[in-house]
Amino acid sequence: MIKVDNLNYSYTKDKNYALKNVSFQVEQGEVFGFLGPSGAGKSTTQGILTGLLPIQEGSGQVAGYDLRKFDRKVFNRIGVSFEQSNVYGKLTALENLEFYRKLFDVETMDPEELLKLVGLDHVKNKKAGTFSKGMKHRLTFARSMINKPSLWFLDEPTTGLDPAIAGSIKDIVKEKNKEGTTVFLTTHNMFIADELCDRVGFIVDGQLKVIDSPRNLKLQYGKKVVQVEYLKGEKLETALIDLSNEEERLLLNEIVKDGHIEMMHTKEATLEEIFIRLTGRGLV
Template sequence: MVSILPKTAKGEIFGFLGPSGAGKSTVQNIMTGLLPLQKGDVLYEGQSLKEVSPDFYNQIGVSFEHPNLYSKLTAQENLVFFSGLFDTPTEDPIKLLDMVGLRESARKKAINFSKGMKQRLVFARALLNNPKILFLDEPTSGLDPTTANKIKGIIYQKKKEGCTIFLTTHNMMAADELCDRIAFLYNGKIVAMDSPRALKLQYGKKAVQVEYRDNKEIKSKLFFLNNKDELKAFNEIVSSQNVETIHTQEATLEQIFIKLTGRGLE
């Protein structure tokens, strides 16, 4: 099990990253009370999860990686049913379905939904009670780029509203784009934790790749900017040549994970 669970702040998107089978979903299930703790504790505002009142579940929303829906109910009926489980005001189901692009499918049974549609419905369900803490497990899995961007936009909006978001994923691009901080989980331990930018600066090269046109020939050169001579040469190229492209050589999150653990995030 994870040795240290990170402390998250209000309005923060925290990414919990690791390969399939690393235990990300298990940690989320423990943090939401679905699985019992075998060792250690989970604290919410200083209070143990073992001691929280039933009202705690009025304050959290959970979107599971594998959609768990009532397949014989329509999308709207699913949301209406689950809204009745809360002892707090809930959002209008049609409004939520509209937000995730399912308004026209409100009266269709979930059994006829595609994987992506089910994923969006589960995500909408997590927003029913306007949660203070949102647990998202692979929220963009199975979604096309346009729909995934819509879901990311909703996540950003919830962050602006002060919602704390705990995101478990092995999608490095989504984590890099969304998260304020990330933790890499491997073999039950957090092997690195910081902002995506800080991790890339720590493990990446301080270098740029420059493509420039010399007469009719395209040339490419890599400059390491922490070297004074190469920094001078880079400035000379930029000021004297017809530069076509400049790319930083920062490490990707997946490259960092491989460097730390020796394996990929598939």
């Protein structure tokens, strides 16, 4: 669905690149996470992929269309949910979606069904300008689905949302992906990426550092550690045991044999910890 080679982009049109030789591809039906801190190049890459920014150097294809010869027909196949909501404040929620659906040459979803899906059906006749930031974000998210996109660009889809609503948004993404929608997710939230993505790419300072599945990254760069809480006499003890260390494995065996374990669980490395280890950068 997406293939780009050696993308370079400079906002100042000199050698001060916001993107530097970025190459990757996204297969049909996968959820691909593009992860990095603010200013890393995530939005610039998405801008090029969605036609908002021109290709300066490099090449690419999106949904079968050459990025150098961008055809407006590609917009029938893609959906974009921006981090910064850009709905029409003087129109109601329903009017926003009714207007937007008229821009497409393909079958669209029922606006009222979409509003119900994101929990805005009860305010469908209220002007979007009166909405909270989170409600505007949900309306933008709903709008991005209206043309039944085969390729769906999501930029921080759960930002500013309470946990319950964020959970609903993630469930919608999972369901649409099961139906065959390819998802390109840009985020700095590693927990969401870990939950949703088949593969992730780490980008820092405009350079793509690594691409792999969250599981493979954890296996390759994380330690296999078990945390055990157990009773030693009447005292509760806690041990962090590295399973790659033979002596510590023997200690775990002794604890298990004693049979006084209160709690035991793995302490796998998080994607954020691996990101920092590989890039030397945090996500802020």
